[in-house]
Amino acid sequence: MHPPGVDLFCIFFLFPNNDSEETRAGTNGIFIALYANMQDIQRGMYMKVTIDRMQCVSCGSCWDSCPALFVQNADDSFSQIVSEYQEKGDLASSVELPEGMDCARDAADLCPATIITIVE
Ligand code: SF4
Secondary structure, eight states: OOOTTOOEEEEEEEOOOOSOHHHHHHHOSEEEEEEEOHHHHHHTTTOEEEEOGGGOOOOOHHHHHOTTTEEEOTTTOOEEEOGGGEETTEEEEEOOOOTTOTHHHHHHHHOTTOOEEEEO
């Protein structure tokens, strides 16, 4: 694993000198390992979601296709982010979502009002 938000990092190894010239030439040096966390990028591990709630037509597509993230608000009937993932209590904005919340993309694609935005 790597720190959240870091897509690339380096690991440096410095091997000690050996007596043998041949061995030193073979082992002494710096090895750089680059790790590209492409899987996390592809999974959208750090995406956020916003809803332009005032444009919502309450069709239910988002909470049907992604109930882990969207729910109908009991007062105004518009879609909102479920309380677990709200950004500081904002009904319209999510925190960074965990791995596996791919249904959010489906909901955005299916929203007839095109008011669900994925922020990578
Ligand atoms: S899919 Fe879009 S229009 Fe339908 S309830 Fe969800 S946010 Fe509202």
